[in-house]
Amino acid sequence: MSASAQMTRVRAIQWARQSIDRLDARLLLQFASECSANALIADPDVVLEEAQWTRFQSLVQRRAGGEPLAYLVGEAGFYGALLAVTPDVLVPRPETEELVDWALDVLRDQPAPTIADLGTGSGAIALTLARARPDARVMAVDVSSAALSVAQLNQQRLGCANVALIHASWYDGWQAADGLDLIISNPPYIPADDPHLSGDGVRFEPRLALTDEADGLDAYRAIAAGAVARLKPGGWLLVEHGHDQGAAVASLWLQAGLVDVRGRLDLSGNPRMTGGQKPARSA
Ligand SMILES: C[S@@+](CC[C@H](N)C(=O)[O-])C[C@H]1O[C@@H](n2cnc3c(N)ncnc32)[C@H](O)[C@@H]1O
Structure with missing residues (x-):
């Protein structure tokens, strides 16, 4: 009898728990054995096929080595949608x-807005805005x-023609021929000498996405320098940044001629976003 002949779902999870956390173990087992969360709970004593057990062991070892779960399963949740990630x-x-x-707040009263997402990556920001605002x-x-290429796959999956x-x-x-109502970006902002770059998951x-x-401020300099020429009067520039970069980013926004410059806290209370507006009537 092969080792997997004895390896039930519940025992596989117990084995994985020695090196990774419970939720990750469950998600990886679902992925490796193509079973639903409900099936895992309802039928914990189902025996894994040899190939499923081998695949699960490999995924658990990679997760224990720090690889992000999203890369292992090939997708991540964002704003209620599942995005392909590689x-x-x-x-x-x-x-x-x-x-x-x-962004959705500042665009609330703007019909058919024109938006640029700079550094789109998987398309997370662009596609979410496009879905929330089909007129954009x-x-x-x-x-x-x-x-x-990943953003294109997500665009096809989510059917965002706009x-x-x-x-x-x-x-x-x-x-954009008539100018932009919103420039939005989560650019690379980690300084090159920041030890977080070699941290768990991030490494x-x-x-190119990180630093x-x-x-850590070069992207903000470039984005700020070109913003006023491209925004419509009253248009917004909104960015995400590191918790200690708010003052530097706000200063770049003011130097670029933006007004109503303000920071915003994330749900953990950290100052992680800064925005500003092109004056309604520019000089
Ligand atoms: C922090 S990631 C953000 C990805 C995505 N917007 C998100 O929030 O998940 C930064 C992105 O900026 C892109 N990037 C880096 N330098 C760039 C540049 N000079 N011009 C355009 N995009 C750039 C990277 O390739 C990466 O996809």
Whole structure:
């Protein structure tokens, strides 16, 4: 009898719990054995097939080594949708959902808004806004063609016809004919010498998504410098940033000529977002 002949679902979870947490163990077993959460609870004594047990062991070892769960199962939840993710894109974070909430607030009274998501990665922000606002036109920009392929897959899955994927560095080589109502971005902002870059999970994510290889503010400088020329009067620039970067980002927004510059706290109370508006009548 092979080892797997004895390996029930419940025993497999117990084995995995020696190295990873319970929720991850359950999700990986569901993925490896193609069973639902309900089936796992209802039938814990089902014996795994040999291939399922082998696959599960490999996934658990990779998770124990720090690989993000989302890369192992190939998807992540964001704002109520399941997005495909691969190691070519950042795993979308819950804090970024709060940036989307802010964007939906500022666009509430704006019919048919034109939006640019700079550094779209998996398309998390662009596609969520496009779904919430079917009247919007959304430009999803990324310098990484590998990331754009993932965003394209998500666009197809979610059926967002109102999103254009653009391969570019920030504003280079494209424009929105009548200007933008919103520029939104969660750019790479970790300073090159920050030890978090080699931390659990993060070290498996694309370096281009994480750091500017400088002080962490280069993307904000580039995004701020081009914003006023591209925003419509009254249009908004909203970004996510590190908890200690709010003052520096606000100062860049003011230098760029934006007004009503303000920070916003995330649900944990950390200052993680800054926004500003192009004056309604620019000089
Ligand atoms: C922190 S990730 C954010 C991904 C996604 N928006 C999210 O919130 O999950 C930053 C993204 O910016 C992209 N990026 C880095 N440098 C860029 C540049 N110069 N122009 C456009 N995109 C860039 C990276 O490829 C990456 O996809």
